Amino acid sequence: MADENTSRESGPWTRGRIGLLLLLVASLALGLLLGQWFFKIYTQTVPPAVVTSFNVATAHGWFLWNGALAGLVFFIWSLLVMWLAPLFRGRREADPS
16 A cells, blocks of 8 residues: 555656646646737727738737746746745744643
8 A cells, every 4th residue: 555655656747746737837828818818908909000910910929928928927926935935934832731
């Protein structure tokens, strides 16, 4: 029984790595959604008479790229919070009983 538990936890896909991968995917997805949302705002506010199809296409790529970078920033920020949070927890006092 002990060999099964250690072999399961020592493989390449441990809980921690799966959690980090899910955090990365969720952060990038959130960033891309933000980029798409800001592109939608861009297309609604800029009059069609002043933009070409090339401008719209490059703006879309630029908004998605910036959204991906924002997702990466969210991921790094979340990692920092996870690693630094234990340093700021208060110490528990011993039970007087």
